[in-house]
Amino acid sequence: MQPRDLSDHVAYEAGRGIEEVARELGRDPSEFIKLASNENPHGPSPAATVAIRETASDVSSYPKAAHADLTTAIASRWNVADEQVWLANGGDGAIDYLHRATLEPSDDILVPRPGFAYYGMSSRFHHGDVREYELSRADDFRQDADVVLDAYDDERVIWLTSPHNPTGSTMPLSEIERLADETDDETLVVVDEAYGEFADRESAIALIEGWDEFDARDDVAVLRTFSKAYGLAGVRLGYAVVPDEWADAYTRVNTPFAASELACRAGLAAIEDEEHVVRTVETTRESRAYMQDTIDAHVWESEGNFVLVDVGDASAVATEMQERGVIVRDCSSFGLPGCIRITCGTEDETERAVDTLNDVLADLDVDAADDPDAEVADP
Template sequence: MQPRDLSDHVAYEAGRGIEEVARELGRDPSDFVKLASNENPHGPSPAAAVAIRETASSVSSYPKAVHADLRSAVADRWEVTDEQVWLANGGDGAIDYLHRATVVPGDTVLVPDPGFAYYGMSSRFHHGGVREYGLEREDDFAQDAETVLEAYDGDRLVFLTSPHNPSGSTIPLADVETLADATDDETLIVVDEAYGEFADRDSAVALIEGRDGFEARDDVAVLRTFSKAYGLAGVRLGYAVVPDEWSDAYARVNTPFAASELACRAGLAAIDDDEHVERTVGTARESRAYMRENVDAHVWESEGNFVLVDVGDGSVVADEMQERGVIVRDCSSFGLPGCIRITCGTDEETERAVATLNDVLATLDLERDSTDGTDDSSAEVADT
């Protein structure tokens, strides 16, 4: 007995953790700072941490009541009905639910390249095909309706990421509306706003509900997560906001008790912890600005809690930075081998990352000059 043919499936490559790297290098974990996975440098919402501790003794019960309570709280936040909120085990769980509700064998989904690998992974799990539209580094990974429509061919789902991972670019809501108007009636536009709290953009929920001058639509869905701004990556909690017409589908596609008791209790506490979110967003904006101003390489403008940096050889630079105690993301798995992605950290973490990166880049430049057989003195003689 063997599993079905999985040769078209690619394993998701997560950022490496401090403990893993420390063991591999035989070092103390305290030597390292991890800025590879876009986690919250301030940790979880303090209110959520209290809720998790207080909930520990009740995890023997299924989370039916608290699951309903959290759906209601999220719905209140977005001014939608409870039934429009599809809670899930992380944002990737919500991606799975949307595939379950839409994709049948022979359907295709359209995803960004570079982009979040799980869009395509989930489609293949559900026997769908995957097609791509390119976001070009020469255009600073700009996102607009025209770029997507050039690649569109009747796909069942079209994924947009705003802010985009790994570049940090965003797409205007007017372009999302243009896409929804121009695509087939049976195409769902999915706007992944996992990093939405960090962006100076309105949510695409406005398109679902017909707010801010937009007409209400039944062909747009929005993904959100508690992992980033709320600092709850470890409890795995995300959700989709769907059109009202999709409400009944949730009960038919979700797993029983789609989010755990601990996750739901943490989410209920975190969603009202505005102070923690504001602090987190402020830190990210300061960190982004500091890296753009001080890194000795091209840093793309970003509206996420990370920046993308052009370093020439992402694998070499990431390895060298790791040796010096700063773990960042080599973007080869995104199809960007010349780049690294650095998560926005605290002031101290960001300053350390910038200093380490600049030192690595300078060292590599010196080594390259030495290999080329040139140095400053020989250049000076040649000039004279």
């Protein structure tokens, strides 16, 4: 027998790791730095590392208490009810749960282009279809309600990414509210805030709970992760915050013990480690500013822990940077063949990345990189 027809499914393409590249090139891993996957340059929260070590002897038991404790801690962090927090195996697990709770066969979702491939992958897993709205390079990847509404056709779920990967742009809460107002009552607007800690703006949870000038809504959900600011990408821990009216759905769509004992205990420690998050955010902002000021190419403004750079020929530049020991993300897989994405690193890593990139641009004589209006294909 064969699996079902998966011809419409596109495999997720992750950033390349140091060990992988070093083996391929026959080099020592110590020669490389990796700024391709938007990981935390300071590593995991030290408190989380201790918690993982101390929890290791307890992994023979299911994580019921830890799961409940972390749910309560996150709910307290956002001042929502425990039932509004849907823990998951990474942010992608939360995407799956939201699709399980919303999609009937042949329902559509609306996703950004360029954007995170897993939105569409998950929809297709659940027999949904995928449509796209374009974030235009010509408009510096601007995000507002009109950009989405121009493509909207009563989709069941709309995905927003704010800050957006790979561009770093954000959508104001007032525009998210307007989008929710002007779409069907049965359309769920999901705001993916995987990079939310790095943006100087309030979370869209304000729209769910009716904080400040906003009215509480039942058609907005928010995604968050421990992978970025908390440095826990390897333990796979994320969550969704949903309207109160959605609370009961979680127990019907989640996998048993949706996050592991190690992940939950790490999350409990990390969420209290404010010093680590503050340090990470400060490093990110310094790195972003340095790259914006010193890269000899057009760099888009970003509120994530990365920047998008116009280099003219992403494949050639990324390959040459890799040869020189700096691994960055070729954004061709996002539909941006003229751009690379560079994760914000430590001061030393950032300086090395900038020096390497500038040398590569000069050596390859990439003229398009000097001109933000140069003709490079839109995604």
